[in-house]
Amino acid sequence: MTAADRPGGPVRPYVITRGRVQPPRRLPVETLLEATGTADPLPVTASRHHRRLLSVCRNRLALVEAAAHLKEPVSVVTVLVGDLIDSGHLTVCSSAPLASDRPDITLLQEVLDGLRRKLSA
Amino acid sequence: MDSEESSRPDPAYLLPTVVQSAKILVVGPFGVGKTTLVGSVSEIEPLRTEEVMTQASAGIDDLRGLESKTTTTVAMDFGRITLSDTLVLYLFGAPGQRRFWDLWEGLVVGAVGLLVLVDTRRLDDSFEVLDQLEERGLPFAVAVNQFPDSGRFSDEDIREALDLLPTTPVVHCDARDPKSSLQALIALVSHVGNRSLQETPA
Ligand SMILES: Nc1nc2c(ncn2[C@@H]2O[C@H](COP(=O)(O)OP(=O)(O)OP(=O)(O)O)[C@@H](O)[C@H]2O)c(=O)[nH]1
Ligand SMILES: [Mg+2]
Numbered sequence: 001m002t003a004a005d006r007p008g009g010p011v012r013p014y015v016i017t018r019g020r021v022q023p024p025r026r027l028p029v030e031t032l033l034e035a036t037g038t039a040d041p042l043p044v045t046a047s048r049h050h051r052r053l054l055s056v057c058r059n060r061l062a063l064v065e066a067a068a069h070l071k072e073p074v075s076v077v078t079v080l081v082g083d084l085i086d087s088g089h090l091t092v093c094s095s096a097p098l099a100s101d102r103p104d105i106t107l108l109q110e111v112l113d114g115l116r117r118k119l120s121a
Numbered sequence: 122m123d124s125e126e127s128s129r130p131d132p133a134y135l136l137p138t139v140v141q142s143a144k145i146l147v148v149g150p151f152g153v154g155k156t157t158l159v160g161s162v163s164e165i166e167p168l169r170t171e172e173v174m175t176q177a178s179a180g181i182d183d184l185r186g187l188e189s190k191t192t193t194t195v196a197m198d199f200g201r202i203t204l205s206d207t208l209v210l211y212l213f214g215a216p217g218q219r220r221f222w223d224l225w226e227g228l229v230v231g232a233v234g235l236l237v238l239v240d241t242r243r244l245d246d247s248f249e250v251l252d253q254l255e256e257r258g259l260p261f262a263v264a265v266n267q268f269p270d271s272g273r274f275s276d277e278d279i280r281e282a283l284d285l286l287p288t289t290p291v292v293h294c295d296a297r298d299p300k301s302s303l304q305a306l307i308a309l310v311s312h313v314g315n316r317s318l319q320e321t322p323a
Contacts, residue, residue, distance in 0.1 A: 114204025
């Protein structure tokens with residue numbers, strides 16, 4: 001056993017910025033988002049970027065689309081999205097990513113059927 | 122009034138019934154037709170995001186600090202196809218060169234698979250990316266884009282030149298043609314389906 005994994009010491013917390021934990025959240029770029037429509041005001045820490053993001057998400061779209069419309073990097077928008085989910089202003093509308101990291105056979109079949117319909121349309 | 126805000130065109134929103142999203146990556150060397158393929162099947166005008174990638178240079182931290190890192194800006198085009206009332210598919214065009222592989226790390230998680238576009242005039246530009254996909258066990262199909270001055274190669278020639286597994290699909294595709302592009306995507310998704318059926322014990 002090395003010094004690093006010896007039990008008993010205090011657990012070192014994540015780096016905290018302005019009172020919130022940096023998200024270890026896993027939001028794929030295709031995550032579907034929509035504003036919840038809550039009347040609650042945005043937190044006082046919300047920036048202009050948060051406001052613009054919430055406005056772009058007034059109807060349903062993917063995280064990556066929000067980033068493209070805002071002309072901001074996906075990595076930045078992912079953090080802002082996390083903030084707005086935590087504050088109850090944004091909600092995730094798509095099912096959670098599977099533990100396996102690969103789409104299941106039902107989803108594959110639906111994608112295949114959908115593409116075939118497009119081809120014959 | 123916020124003029125920046127009001128001059129921006131409204132995003133093309135999804136139907137409120139859409140509750141599932143899938144994605145496919147379209148990869149290949151410079152100028153092979155990635156943007157063209159995404160655009161030919163997408164229901165929206167393709168969008169673009171830019172990401173700044175910071176790569177630590179090999180080795181341990183050194184005294185030069187920030188100088189040991191290089192940054193690259195990567196542009197990624199994407200489009201989407203609503204496949205049913207509940208399902209939308211996103212298509213990402215991503216560069217295949219080695220220096221962009223970090224970008225994929227995040228993108229490829231949860232993806233249906235990858236469509237690898239190749240140009241027969243420069244097959245060797247595709248060796249690296251194919252090696253990488255095989256090594257990572259990622260599911261892919263090869264789509265050969267036909268350019269006016271491409272020679273005529275049989276599928277067998279291409280398989281051999283690219284040293285593909287017998288099960289890897291090879292399709293010929295005109296990325297400018299939506300039907301042809303859809304067929305290439307269908308070949309990929311059927312292949313991924315077969316592959317996962319084989320991996321899942323009945
Ligand atoms: N004949 C033919 N031309 C194509 C095809 N696909 C693309 N092109 C043309 O090739 C050129 C490059 O296509 P792009 O779609 O921009 O290629 P890309 O892979 O996105 O290029 P980069 O993003 O610069 O790496 C364009 O002029 C297209 O019209 C194809 O299947 N057949
Ligand atoms: Mg392009």
